[in-house]
Amino acid sequence: MSALARVDAHQHFWQVSRGDYGWLEDAPDILRQDYLPDQLFPELEQAAITATVLVQAAPTVQETDYLIRLADQTSFIKGVVGWVDVSDAHALGDLNRLARSPLFKGVRPMLQDIDDPRWLIDQGRPEIFAALIDRALSFDALIVPEQLPTLIDFVGRYPELRVVVDHAAKPAISGAPPTEWQAALRDLSQSPNVFCKVSGLVTEVEGNVTQDVLQPYVDALVDMFSPARLIWGSDWPVLTMRLSYGQWLSLSEALLSGVTATDRQAIYGKNASAFYRLDLPS
Numbered sequence: 051m052s053a054l055a056r057v058d059a060h061q062h063f064w065q066v067s068r069g070d071y072g073w074l075e076d077a078p079d080i081l082r083q084d085y086l087p088d089q090l091f092p093e094l095e096q097a098a099i100t101a102t103v104l105v106q107a108a109p110t111v112q113e114t115d116y117l118i119r120l121a122d123q124t125s126f127i128k129g130v131v132g133w134v135d136v137s138d139a140h141a142l143g144d145l146n147r148l149a150r151s152p153l154f155k156g157v158r159p160m161l162q163d164i165d166d167p168r169w170l171i172d173q174g175r176p177e178i179f180a181a182l183i184d185r186a187l188s189f190d191a192l193i194v195p196e197q198l199p200t201l202i203d204f205v206g207r208y209p210e211l212r213v214v215v216d217h218a219a220k221p222a223i224s225g226a227p228p229t230e231w232q233a234a235l236r237d238l239s240q241s242p243n244v245f246c247k248v249s250g251l252v253t254e255v256e257g258n259v260t261q262d263v264l265q266p267y268v269d270a271l272v273d274m275f276s277p278a279r280l281i282w283g284s285d286w287p288v289l290t291m292r293l294s295y296g297q298w299l300s301l302s303e304a305l306l307s308g309v310t311a312t313d314r315q316a317i318y319g320k321n322a323s324a325f326y327r328l329d330l331p332s
Contacts, residue, residue: 055101064084114130128328156189170204179207281317
């Protein structure tokens with residue numbers, strides 16, 4: 051990877067007419083429209099970002115197939131995080147088929163939408179998680195703070211699985227960082243295979259999005275995971291509910307100004323490349 055290469059490790063595309071984005075029914079108008087590569091490319095070009103990781107937004111294998119087809123046709127997409135039903139042993143066939151694509155990098159069950167906080171432990175199939183480990187695939191944990199204890203248990207059961215916490219577990223951002231959120235994330239950070247994404251934070255802010263509001267949360271992430279296990283992402287187009295792509299990038303640079311240039315390079319690209327095993331040009 052080039053020393054200056056930047057990776058957006060968390061972005062989405064969707065085509066509403068596909069019909070499997072149930073959550074969009076109650077989403078703001080700005081999200082209830084198609085978002086496709088031609089719309090993101092100018093933002094990436096202006097931000098000097100050369101690669102992205104495309105993350106699932108529907109709990110269907112069909113959407114993952116669609117994303118892989120998009121990635122095959124789009125030069126900047128270097129990885130796809132898809133979906134399989136990790137509670138169904140028969141999903142092992144889906145996983146094996148998807149893994150034939152070198153662009154398929156891992157899975158993300160939509161845990162935040164599941165009411166049972168213990169679902170991942172009680173319903174998740176060990177053979178699926180073992181297959182992820184065997185195939186060097188990763189696990190994106192889309193969770194809310196109440197699900198952190200379950201993720202701690204999960205990581206303890208599968209210490210060889212590479213896990214990344216999406217959007218820092220989506221804390222409600224207002225005032226000082228919650229003690230329980232910090233304590234649980236600190237526990238998670240003790241596992242060297244657990245990473246955390248600096249993404250999706252602006253949509254959790256209660257009130258105006260400012261550096262002063264977000265700084266304590268980002269500082270806590272740097273302290274807990276160190277720059278070596280933080281990964282930057284945009285969460286575009288969900289991001290656009292609060293900020294533009296360029297605004298989030300500028301704010302991120304301000305929030306991370308306290309770490310070294312080498313550490314920022316890691317957060318903006320090197321860590322994502324290693325975690326997702328991206329095939330990036332030298």
